[in-house]
Amino acid sequence: MSSTSSVDERRVRVLNDAPAGAGPVVYVMAREQRVCDNWALLYAAEQAKKRQAPLLVLFALGPMFNEGSRRHNDWMVVSLKEVEKNLAAKHIPFYIELGEWTDVIPAFAAAHHVGEVVFDFNPLQPVRAWRNAASAVLAMRTVEVDARNIIPCWQASDKAEFAAYTFRPKVHRQLSEFLTNFPPLSAASPPYNGPTSTHDWSVVAAYRNVSVEAPLPAWIAPGEAAAQAMLTQFLNERLAGYAARRNDPNEQALSNLSPYLRWGNISAQRVALAVEAVRGVPRDDKEAFFEELIVRRELSDNFVYYTKAYDTLEGAHQWAQTTLSEHDKDEREYTYTLEQFEQAKTHDELWNAMQVQMVQEGKMHGWCRMYWAKKILEWTASPQEAITIALTLNDRYQLDGRDSNGVVGVMWSIAGVHDRAWTERPVFGKIRYMNFNGAKRKFDVAAYIERYTDTNTLFDA
Ligand SMILES: Cc1cc2nc3c(=O)[nH]c(=O)nc-3n(C[C@H](O)[C@H](O)[C@H](O)COP(=O)(O)OP(=O)(O)OC[C@H]3O[C@@H](n4cnc5c(N)ncnc54)[C@H](O)[C@@H]3O)c2cc1C
CATH class of the missing domain: 3.40.50.620 (HUPs)
Structure with a gap:
């Protein structure tokens, strides 16, 4: 460094x-x-x-x-x-x-x-x-x-990368050059004597039309100071053990930094420098975290920057478009509308609990997001409708939504972006499949459902 x-x-x-x-x-x-x-x-x-x-x-x-x-x-x-x-x-x-x-x-x-x-x-x-x-x-x-990116997006790669395995070597080759310390913000040059600011915070707060009245959840506070506090808490309490515990939605194991990174309240480069500087934490935990924070996160900007139709089926690999279109007419056992998904009214208690977590807390656990989006593919009439519904809900409720990571998370889950072909099956074709039994093998599904049963607190769009 x-x-x-x-x-x-x-x-x-x-x-x-x-x-x-x-x-x-x-x-x-x-x-x-x-x-x-x-x-x-x-x-x-x-x-x-x-x-x-x-x-x-x-x-x-x-x-x-x-x-x-x-x-x-x-x-x-x-x-x-x-x-x-x-x-x-x-x-x-x-x-x-x-x-x-x-x-x-x-x-x-x-x-x-x-x-x-x-x-x-x-x-x-x-x-x-x-x-x-x-x-x-x-x-x-x-x-x-x-x-935003530690390695500037246009410098990391000059094209849309096929997958994490094609992007990772480029990141590792260039990282030490860009993972530098920040210079201090130099004192403002000459003072400014022009017109002063006139903004009125109540007018600013009321300016934008919102799609839904979902309020800020109480567990997390916005802003730079809160971001630094969350980082410190993660370094002290959750970084050690991150590699083993991060895929269990019942554990408090993740950094919870995604809303701060999304809003730019903290720099990923600062987070990486701080993680690197911690002593006494196993290398595996740091490497697992860097894979998410650096490789996966910067791959999202790479996809959105170089892919014109990034939020439609057209943005997917050719193999994925072909397999999904071959299964377009497959019979769906269940189909739900945007409203039914939004109100957590599916037949699957686990899916409903995930939806409730997102709406109430503004942040669904990372493992759940994959299951959640893949089930939307399974239970809608077409893959494009699934992409649209998943992005709409992601962007309405996730505090970290409305940014590249959400686009890529949804496109990975539903349209195989950055993924490979798997065993063919109905509706999904060769897109990777996930099911309830797989979830049961990963974590205590009943305990998770128990935590997120209250659908009375969901909001009307
Ligand atoms: C369907 C779907 C939708 C998603 N929507 C979003 C979204 O809107 N915004 C968002 O930031 N992430 C999204 N993700 C990626 C991931 O789930 C979240 O970044 C992660 O759960 C955020 O929690 P954390 O900061 O506590 O994660 P940690 O595990 O502590 O990760 C640290 C940071 O690494 C980055 N990161 C982690 N996982 C990924 C990933 N798979 N892809 C890209 N970057 C990652 C994030 O910036 C995250 O803050 C989505 C994933 C899927 C499958």
């Missing part, structure tokens, strides 16, 4: 041909809602310092996309209030503008005579379309910085 004093240019992608102007550098924060360990903010600060220009941070809040619910909106608002406080401590002005990116970002750039715009990287189509449309009309240098 090496240390670094500036941002590696390979993290940066230039989005237009315009030169930088003399005015402020603005970091348009979106996916990375944190001040600490944020390569996009660090890059903007470096650019500002280099040109002796002020540094500003803008959060441009567009309309809701991908089924966001009350809990997502509330998570974001709490996170941003903390961002504002942490930026204020460093004398960096923070602005929130409401509206379409193509309107508010150019208007902000004009009002503040901005000299350079820095976006953080997000491969999801809606955000990508907003960013591209905004950068096309910006008259000053505009870049994006991958502050």
Whole structure:
């Protein structure tokens, strides 16, 4: 592991041909809602310092996309209030503008005579379309910085990887180069004397339409400080034993970091550095965790970045499309609608319990997510309908939903993405199958069902 004093240019992608102007550098924060360990903010600060220009941070809040619910909106608002406080401590002005990116970002750039715009990287189509449309009309240098992946997405691989086994060697080859320490956030260059921020938090909180009124669960708190606390708890209490215990949904064995990683409240690079630094934990536990945190997580961005139709059957391997279409007309023993799934009204008590866990706690156990999505394939009229229902529910209720990992989790389970062909069977074709008896062999299914029986607390969409 090496240390670094500036941002590696390979993290940066230039989005237009315009030169930088003399005015402020603005970091348009979106996916990375944190001040600490944020390569996009660090890059903007470096650019500002280099040109002796002020540094500003803008959060441009567009309309809701991908089924966001009350809990997502509330998570974001709490996170941003903390961002504002942490930026204020460093004398960096923070602005929130409401509206379409193509309107508010150019208007902000004009009002503040901005000299350079820095976006953080997000491969999801809606955000990508907003960013591209905004950068096309910006008259000053505009870049994006991958502050999400340890190895920048475009650097890790130049194509959609076939599977984890093709991606893993590329990660292992490049990791030591990128798993560096973070430089400090340099003090803001000249103070800014332009217009000050005018946002009203109650207006910000009410701006987005939510798909469902599912509230924030009480067991987890949003934001950077809470993310650091969750990391410390994981390192002290759950990292040792992670390899053996992580697949038992009745155990408290996982890191619970996915909501924080999703909202950018913590950097995966910081998590990896912290795990590596722990002493006295078996290597197997660290390796098992790095496989998830680094290989699997960064493979998700790789898939979404390089796959145009990433949330449809077209995004699957050819063998998977063929086998699923061959079994399209197979008789289904049960079929359910989105509403029936949502209200946990299937014949399978275990599936219903998983749905209840997700809706109530905002986070379904990782092993359960595979079973849950595969049963949606089994109990819907077509694979495409299964993908749509699984993504809709995932994105409505999981605190870590509406991001690349959810897309790939669903596409792996239903459409064999990053997986191989298995023994052929009805409905699934050669897609890997999972069943109730397999679950019973893995963990105490009755105990899990007992914990999640209360369907009275589910929410109407
Ligand atoms: C159908 C389905 C849907 C899923 N939806 C999401 C989602 O919306 N958001 C999400 O973050 N993950 C999703 N996953 C992946 C995985 O289940 C979760 O990342 C994990 O359960 C999060 O809990 P944790 O942070 O406590 O996990 P830990 O086991 O502690 O893992 C640490 C981190 O590694 C990453 N990770 C773990 N497992 C995977 C995986 N299989 N693929 C990619 N990255 C992984 C996550 O960033 C996670 O936070 C989904 C998986 C499936 C099968």
